[in-house]
Amino acid sequence: MTNSIELTGISKSYGSLTALGKVDLTVKRNEILTLLGPSGCGKTTLMRIIAGFEQPTTGKVVIDGKDSTSLAPEQRPVNMVFQKYALFPHLDVFDNVAFGLRLKKTPKDVIKREVIKALELVQLETYKNRWISELSGGQAQRVALARALVNRPAVLLLDEPLAALDLKIRHHMLNEIKRIHEETSTTFVYVTHDQDEAMILSDRVVLLNKGGIEQIGGPEEMYWSPRTLFAAKFFGDTNIVGGTYGASTGEGQIQLPFGRFAHAPKVALQAGPVNVSIRPETLSLAPAHGHLAEGEFLGKVKDTSFIGNRVIYRVAVAGGTLDLKCQQLPTPGSHTLPPGADVSLKCKPESFVVLPA
Template sequence: MSTNIVELNNITKSFGDFRALTNINLNVRQGEILTLLGPSGCGKSTLMRIVAGFEKATSGDVIISGQDVGKAPPEKRPVNMVFQRYALFPHLDVFDNVAFGLRLKGLPKARISEEVTRMLELVQLQDFASRWIGEISGGQAQRVALARALVNKPSVLLLDEPLAALDLKIRHHMLEELKRIHTETGTTFIYVTHDQDEAMILSDRVVLINKGEIEQIGTPDEMYSAPKTLFCAKFFGDTNLLDGHVQSADSISAVVNLPVGATKVATGNLHEGAPVHVSIRPEAIRIASANGEAADANQAIGTIEDVVFIGSRVVYKVRHQSGTLLKCQEHHDAAGIRFSVGSPVSLSWDPASVVVLAN
């Protein structure tokens, strides 16, 4: 069982009359990659800065490696932080940027050389040690920032939107690099991003934050497949969100009336007549040529309004006779794009793929 290296207890942060964080309770496990995810202004970076010591919580406790560090300055905490803008020294070369913190500690020259060389090999920049910061790419600069932070052997590495300034291709490469570096070092990572794709690719667990409060915590698969709230379903990937009410229910399942017809759901303990939101992911909807009217629950008839080809995927936008637009997605294979705009189609889905959401 993993031990908790960071414990945040009832963290609240106010800036004047504005409440940025409200009663945050969160444990970070030793050696994991935990991502703080949410829209701009939700409080995720403020929470990281409180862990780092750059902000002080209005109330609550910050425990790192069993020690209360709430009043300790950043340099007295066993953490290091990598910023979006890297914060590298342009007047120093790559080697000296990485060595900076070790020299402040007064380590012997030979030890510094050994540690910096080892770290540059870890981030695969051993051939760039004498380059000036202005002579390397954005992705390489980010790796220098990682090396500079990791060379001090922090208990926790904090990464605040570290890839936001990079283009898409380099960002995906750096995500792979971060996973490799994490595996090789075993350092605990706390990662901040507003990009759900980054969170899905990188994280062991995700903390979704909304308006200064934790909305949901879980693995990427749990957050995508089993969102507990409407906000979480909207934030994680594309989905079909429909409003309806419960027609009938028992302890293990229910029938929900939706604009596209009745749908069975594998959710128990709903109340007859209660309003509900449901989420059905596009890839959970099967599409076929229409053959008459929809006769059963979890079926709908519609007309294709748009076809979007995205490499390995085809997304069909289907207009139901009620006016509701549904998206469905299938793998693009040798059969090609099977349906065109204007085609009548039948849609169907399994009860287990329908997620009933809280408001």
Template sequence: MNLPIVQLEKLQKSFGPFNALNDIDLGIRKGEILTLLGPSGCGKTTLMRIIAGFEAPTSGRLLISGKDATDLPPERRSVNMVFQRYALFPHLDVFDNVAFGLRLQKLAKEEVRRKVEAMLGLVQLEQYASRWITELSGGQCQRVALARALVNRPDVLLLDEPLAALDLKIRHHMLRELKRIHEETGTTFVYVTHDQDEAMILSDRVVLLNKGEIEQVGSPQDLYAAPTSLFCARFFGETNIFEGLVNSVSGETAVISTPHFAAKGPSRGARQGDTVSLSIRPEAMKISPALGGDDAVNAYNRIDGNVEEAVFIGNRIVYRVRSNGTLLSCQETRPVTGVQHVPGSPVRLAWPSEAVVVLTQ
């Protein structure tokens, strides 16, 4: 059995009366990309700073490579950190920025040169070795920061919202570069972000934090398709939420009534009489002209309304549909002929039972 490279046990952190982290139990696997995700103030940066050694936990224990590192200073941990603001030295060129940590170790000049050149090759900046930091773009600065952090071959690389200052196109390019660099180095990455798209693109696993506690841990697919709480369903991707009452449960299927429609879906532990929330993703909803009348055969998982907005976004159309005072979102992917349902059109939204996620908390 492989032990986690980082183990957090009953970790707590308080700032006066404020509890930033509460009872964090988490194992970070060797070689994975683990993302700490959540809204501002949820504790993700505090947790990263504790792993780095910049903050001490109020209680609990931190192990790195199986050894207690709770009280170790940052320089004695095999951990490096990449900051949002790069923290590069403007008076040094690219080569000297990357070489800085190696020279502190008093390595031989030739060894420093060899390691720096190899790292600049990894981040594809060989031709920029003699450039000043002020002559680089934001994406290039971020690559220099990565090279400087990785050149010492840490066991764990911490990345604190490193792409937040970049525009969307460069950010997506850098996410692909991070995955490539991770694959080539095998270093464990712990990545902090509040951006769900970054988490989905980059992560092997996501830790969703809420008010200093772990809400859910799993793959991006797990958190998107099988959220375990209303908070997770709402935070991780867009969704439609309905409140309902479980009328009956037969095997693994529940029948739920809401003020606007009846639904069937996997019960997920819900019992008859329970009040639950239903999460239905926009892309699961199929839109068609309203049929009129009643179809008793397909009486479940459908709702009628009127289109309020239709937005064409190239590979999909996002419809906003108003039904009984509730605004719903529906996505039609790979549209062939553009917008089919203009604002004001009466439409029917329908979805399969497996798209219904029943949330009991």
């Protein structure tokens, strides 16, 4: 048995409103899987269906090899870290973490050992007598992790656990979650709307949009090989350029407003109008010189932003009808080109992501 969760044909509607439509998803043992998407995409609903807080309208939920579709949340071998922690304010840190074990009638000495171990895992063993109101946001987050993990769940569900923390702690906690995942070797399902969190953390990313799965893949695959326009736009920055493929322009050729490029499609592609995603970092830029080499075209810098480890240019191309974002790596002594400068751009057609329009 290698899968922690198997979802088949899961859908959820509230009256006439469809939150999820026919989702199939498998979560492998010990992986960190993120459910990523904008608000309203169904990621939270999907997680709540796994936890048992929502009943799917159709479909089957198998957890740890067992059909759990009709099981109540308290009967499922999953535990959740809530977005706002939901730590019990009438109990102290130790009793919060011990809550699940006590309900399972665990012997007292085992509870004590396990709770201390869980608090050590999140590096809060000295906080066991604190009341919840005496914790900072980051500490509360750790207690919430300990309270869930102490039950040794088959799957740990994390519902946007870092959303309530400020940026600095968020980065630290991301690394903490990664470390805790390695130390506990538990399956993590992580819900977020932040693609950076998803990329840093995940073994696999599930991109959701409008109640359906848009694409599943590793972070690099999601970034370099998006299969839809939505996926291409969701991860990082990109230029979406309309063009024509094949037919009049010739087999393996793409006609873009600023030139014609040879492109060998990775997937079968119909001749006709296409959208091409061009990552800003795949464009290189130089001051305009006499002649244009193969694959080069002219542009005029509209504005520049120097961000330290990168410079972002907005360049008008194709006679000013189109702006392209272009990202360069500055080096000591290199000069940022001013707005108005004439430049020649070079693209790498092999990095184009060509999508049917």
